[in-house]
Amino acid sequence: xxxxxxxxxTPFSRFLQAFFGSKLATFGFVLLVLxxxxxxxxxxxxxxxPYDLEHLxxxxxxxxxxxxxxxxxxxxxxxxxxxxxxxxxxxxxxxxSVMVGATSxxxxxxxxxxxxxxxxxxxxxxxxxxxxxxxxxLAFPPILVALILLALTGRGVDKIIIALVTVxxxxxxxxxxxxxxxxxxxxxxxxxxxxxxxxxRIMFRHxxxxxxxxxxxxxxxxxxxxxxxxxxxxxxxxxxxxxEPSLGLLISNGFQYLMSGxxxxxxxxxxxxxxxxxxxxxxxxQLRDVLNPRLQVQ
Amino acid sequence: MLVFTLRRCVQSIAVLxxxxxxxxxxxxxIGNPIDILISADADQIERARVIAAFGLDQPLWVQYFYFIKxxxxxxxxxxxxxxxxxxxxxxxxxxxxxxxxxxxxxxAVVIGLPLGLWAGLRPQSMTSKTIMTVSIFGFxxxxxxxxxxxxxxxxVQLGWLPTGGRGQTALLFGVPFGxxxxxxxxxxxxxxxxxxxFNIALIIRLTRAGTQEALLQDYIKFARAKGLxxxxxxxxxxxxxxxxxxxxxxxxxxxxxxxxxxxxxxxxAWPGVGKLLIDSIRVLDRPVIVAFLSLIVxxxxxxxxxxxxLYSLLDPRVRLSEAKG
Numbered sequence: 001x002x003x004x005x006x007x008x009x010t011p012f013s014r015f016l017q018a019f020f021g022s023k024l025a026t027f028g029f030v031l032l033v034l035x036x037x038x039x040x041x042x043x044x045x046x047x048x049x050p051y052d053l054e055h056l057x058x059x060x061x062x063x064x065x066x067x068x069x070x071x072x073x074x075x076x077x078x079x080x081x082x083x084x085x086x087x088x089x090x091x092x093x094x095x096x097s098v099m100v101g102a103t104s105x106x107x108x109x110x111x112x113x114x115x116x117x118x119x120x121x122x123x124x125x126x127x128x129x130x131x132x133x134x135x136x137x138l139a140f141p142p143i144l145v146a147l148i149l150l151a152l153t154g155r156g157v158d159k160i161i162i163a164l165v166t167v168x169x170x171x172x173x174x175x176x177x178x179x180x181x182x183x184x185x186x187x188x189x190x191x192x193x194x195x196x197x198x199x200x201r202i203m204f205r206h207x208x209x210x211x212x213x214x215x216x217x218x219x220x221x222x223x224x225x226x227x228x229x230x231x232x233x234x235x236x237x238x239x240x241x242x243x244e245p246s247l248g249l250l251i252s253n254g255f256q257y258l259m260s261g262x263x264x265x266x267x268x269x270x271x272x273x274x275x276x277x278x279x280x281x282x283x284x285x286q287l288r289d290v291l292n293p294r295l296q297v298q
Numbered sequence: 299m300l301v302f303t304l305r306r307c308v309q310s311i312a313v314l315x316x317x318x319x320x321x322x323x324x325x326x327x328i329g330n331p332i333d334i335l336i337s338a339d340a341d342q343i344e345r346a347r348v349i350a351a352f353g354l355d356q357p358l359w360v361q362y363f364y365f366i367k368x369x370x371x372x373x374x375x376x377x378x379x380x381x382x383x384x385x386x387x388x389x390x391x392x393x394x395x396x397x398x399x400x401x402x403x404x405x406a407v408v409i410g411l412p413l414g415l416w417a418g419l420r421p422q423s424m425t426s427k428t429i430m431t432v433s434i435f436g437f438x439x440x441x442x443x444x445x446x447x448x449x450x451x452x453x454v455q456l457g458w459l460p461t462g463g464r465g466q467t468a469l470l471f472g473v474p475f476g477x478x479x480x481x482x483x484x485x486x487x488x489x490x491x492x493x494x495x496f497n498i499a500l501i502i503r504l505t506r507a508g509t510q511e512a513l514l515q516d517y518i519k520f521a522r523a524k525g526l527x528x529x530x531x532x533x534x535x536x537x538x539x540x541x542x543x544x545x546x547x548x549x550x551x552x553x554x555x556x557x558x559x560x561x562x563x564x565x566x567a568w569p570g571v572g573k574l575l576i577d578s579i580r581v582l583d584r585p586v587i588v589a590f591l592s593l594i595v596x597x598x599x600x601x602x603x604x605x606x607x608l609y610s611l612l613d614p615r616v617r618l619s620e621a622k623g
Contacts, residue, residue, distance in 0.1 A: 136313055139598060140553075140598055141554035143557050143558060144560075148591060228440050231443075236561065237576070238579065259454060261455075266443075270440065270446065270447070273440055274438070274443070277439075281434075
């Protein structure tokens, strides 16, 4: 079967077509866009600024979801012990969680990719050193590595990002290296080398674009696990400081009220976290299927 | 085989030394231990005495040597909070953590293996599809949040199970274990199940993939042609061949179960090593943190060594490729 090549039939449009071929993935994508919008626009769409004490009324504390406050406003998801609207707190928390997860993934991708390219292109001792370090680190579970780092450095936005980057870089380095090893032997790299291009240029302009597809998939999956890991660490009181209340901290805050039956303070931030992670996973799964060259051949 | 074993052991020892250096530098070089060890209103003479007593006036490499020497003797200093040896404090709580981890692994295998087999044998049935969909949740659900929800439903709303703690324990070989009493079992149930969730999903997926692959093999066709009953084919021929990867993964996952039990223990107030670590981090009880780090590094390197050796024993190809490279 030969398809007629039209102007619209670019690789990108084919990618879009394949991607949105699955209903589940489309659903995940729409969900993700909505979540991102909610996170970015939180200050504009949240019913109140949950951290502006002027807006909080202690008389409104621990209200059940849907209950009206004294001034007649309804709290859709209830309020916490400070009389804070949970919906607003979740929107603001989502913003912090997504920001931390995405930032750490981008930095880790940059570092892992550079080291992986270097290892794959240079070979020899450099490769052995980088890969050995990655191997040793991967022998330890991510949560343990992050926990140890945070135990030694203390909590803070910069510190948790450093911890999340440390946990992630090795995945990218290994994947990049294995693809780079295959690509390095191909003719276009040889041609580039014979042209006298600098190794840096060959690595980043010629080698890198061909190593990208698997990295995109891993990065997408890693954002979800980074968000989840940050929430876990913040829940344990080791991640973000109380001044940056992410979803994990909100859940942790509600934990003490859970025992007295006030489920909503922990429950709804958890649902927000869950929906975010699932939406990202749905999109990443579809990306993996679409970008997998083995499946494209048919 | 001997060369392979020796080489792996040497590698492990090298990693161990490297990690001890890392732990030492990060704990002793970053931040000043003197500030933590000596109270702010101590005079100069007192300061000098403590510095000399802890060997902090020695050059760094001498301190490292003593650190290693003491660590080999199992002496990691005294806890600031409990005023007892830090290593002893941890070893005292290790049985609770191990009990939790082993129970979680057992639950994961007992639930995961049959469900995975079912999903692999009848991939098109509704039950299998449900199993697979549910297993996706096992991967994406934030485990600590599931723990909270378990407490909410079973402890707060229904009141069937206790919210936390270890309950009554009974002695077995002089070590207290909770699973020997009914009360202890009730306390163990929720945390163990919570900890096993991820591994249930993992084992379901592995078993299903393995079963589907095994069913296409010639020896299964031959067994069918021989007229063996279905039960025997699945129970003996399929199961035997999918067990190798599952055993490996179970062994590998055991380490991360111990790591993740830090979270589960904090949620369910389980008096194990993980809760001790989190509490120690909160009050900056440094000797306990260092002792925990050293112990967990030793455990992990030992575990990885065991898995490597076990794997090379089960699959000779690993050994051969190593010998060539």
